[in-house]
Amino acid sequence: MNIQPGPRLSLDLSKYEKLDAEQAGHLRHYHNLASQMDGEWRHMGTQEPMQEFLDAYRYQLAIMTYGVGVAHYHRTPALRSTHKPLMRRLIHKMMRREVWSYWFSTSLSGNRTDPGRTQLRTPWADPLVKENVMYSGHLLMMTSLYGMLFDDDEFEKRGSLSFVWDPLFFGLGPETFRYDNRSLQNAILCEMEKNGWIGVCCEPNLVFVVCNQFPIIAMRYNDARDGTDVSGRVLEKYRAAWDEKGMVDPSGLYVDWYFLRQDRTLAPSNIGWTAWANAYMNTWNSDKVKSLYDSQSYGFITKIDGEVQLHEEKIALEYRKLVDTEDADKNDAAVLARARGNAAALPPSFPFSQPTFGYVVQWLSELGKKEELDGLLKYADKHLQPTWENGGLFYPRNDDRTNKAGEWTHMDPFSGNAAIGYARLNVADGQKRIWDNPRKRGHVATHTWIDGIELGQGIDCLRGVWDSEESALVLTMKTWDGRSVTATPVATNLPAGEWAAFVDGELVQEGTLERGCDLRAAVRVGGEEVDVVFKWIAGLS
Known part of the structure; x- marks a missing residue:
């Protein structure tokens, strides 16, 4: 490679949508929260002190993960190194004991969720083995989304989802519960089947419409990677079960939940669970x-x-x-x-x-x-x-x-x-489009990506797209605080041929690449936006 002066880039970058300040700011906030030292939960404190209610850590972490997912898939699909580590960090936080330990006491059950109950159950700490789809369903979707988007099998390996239960002052020694993405999916499927395909309980005895959307979507992502149709078979039975029970209340809202033992639904009183269910049920x-x-x-x-x-x-x-x-x-x-x-x-x-x-x-x-x-x-x-x-x-x-x-x-x-x-x-x-076109196993070997840039460098990436018609990989960056840093974006899996790198329209590098080779450029990034374009000039003869 050599640096040679040459003509300016003729590509019109305005046709590529950029993240606006608010969108970049939300991703930066996700990063800030996920980057806190383990055990710190600044800005994430909830109304209910035992992590049992709807603003608990698990729900915040899940929606941040899905936010990263839609940002990557729809808005900056060529960016891997900014989104993948962030999603990985959110999954790490999701597996912290502060997030799932509520289940031990919740598993006791009670007459608020199981009317008529007069005796508590024997509790269990394993957060995935049964019930608790308000945690397990989100963890399944988070790890399935990670695998599908980034073609990474980390959470498909045996024991990759392991939970250690070791309270300091009670118990008879540590317990470890070992799962992976597919064994977690199987645990959820077993619960669905046991419950007549109406869904898995969140709290003991209560099946919510909304919470069961997330594992169904996860199964679709896994189907794309495995060449199966688990989600299709589940939906056939799930639809039939709810057609019998009646998902839609006369008010037009979805029922709040289904009492499993009592075999009845609870009429809705708010838009909340209906709205959240719709945001993800729109997939299927x-x-x-x-x-x-x-x-x-x-x-x-x-x-x-x-x-x-x-x-x-x-x-x-x-x-x-x-x-x-x-x-x-x-x-x-x-x-x-x-x-x-x-x-x-x-x-x-x-x-x-x-x-x-x-x-x-x-x-x-x-x-x-x-x-x-x-x-x-x-x-x-x-x-x-x-x-x-x-x-x-x-x-x-x-x-x-x-x-x-x-x-x-x-x-x-x-x-x-x-x-x-x-x-x-x-x-x-957005969710429907991912459902209709999930990425298949092996795609990372053929797609063109940008690597080498991370949120931890203080850089916000506003564009990250591959335009196959123009044979151009487009990246726009700035630092969030205005300081100047050196970044080295790496264009990966470029088609073979003559390539040039442009920074703010000026040619900075050019050379010949074999298929699958990488091209990188060192760039100074500050408070003003800088555009980096890797552009194909001619194919190899």
Whole structure:
């Protein structure tokens, strides 16, 4: 290789979408949280102290992982070295004992989840062997997504998912529970079959619609790698089971859960679990999900006087009641005022608030509801304290549900750390498009990638795409804090031929490559964006 002056790059880079400041900021925040010393959970503290509720560490880590996944697959598909280590670190955090140790006490069960129970069960610490799909299902999807996106079999190896249970002051010595991705999948399949294919329990005796979406999606990714159709066979039985029990309530919302022993469902009272289920069920049930949007969203989401708002459960249910009984406009300021007044007189509901904002924006992003999504993000940026820290963007926790006017004020760490970022990074039908076209085993050997750049270098990558028509690999970088660093992006698996490297349009390197060879360029990166393009000039004769 040699450095020679030459003509400027003629490629128009404006046709390649860039991450905006907010999207890059969310990824940086994911990195900041995942890079904390083990045992530190800054900004991730939850309302409920035992990690049993819906804003627990496991849910935050899972959604951050899925956010990295959609960012990589849809927006910067040529970037490996930024996304893969981040996803790997999030999986590492997911396997920390602080994340899964809640299950020992939860496995005792009780009459809140199993009405009529008068005696506790014998507890067990293994977080994967049965039930607990609210953890095991996410871990399966996280590791399956990692394997599918990066063609890496790390978590398919025996014992790669190992959990050590060794409390300091009780027990009869350490216990180790050894799994891998496929044995975890088999454990979940066994539970599904045992329960008549209605799904696996989250808490003892309770089967939630939403929590079972994640292992089903994971099975699809594994099918792509293994050449199987496990997900297809599961869905056939899963659909039939829910057709019998009735997934959709007369309200249009999905039932909150199914009581396994009592063989009955619980009617829904909030949009949260319906919205979250839809954000991922759109993969395999898109027509149904999209057909239900209007009946599910009204009252919870309004657009009045040009402002999109989300409404707290009691207000939304009062709103829906007024609309249904009086045939009122579904976006009427007067109806909203009455609903807020009526709700103010109602007694307090459950002491902890669902992370509804995060559920809803994931749903809106997946369904491509741009007006509603942009409206809620604008509301968040105006009212919910967007905060920048070390280049990362998040929304800090606020446990108050509404202000005195009845307007939304609640922000939980699930939404503020993970889900709002996911919604900004996702695209319309983002999960569905991955479901329809998962990457197959072996793809990494033939695809063209950019390696050599990591978030730990202080660099945000705003572009990372391979354009096969132009035979160009495009990378755009900047440092989050304005300092200057030297980066060495590596273009891998380039087709054979004459190649040139351009930095901000100027030729810096050129040479001849055999097929599969790499090309690298040393670049100074600072607070201003720098564009690096590896461009094919001519093929080998």
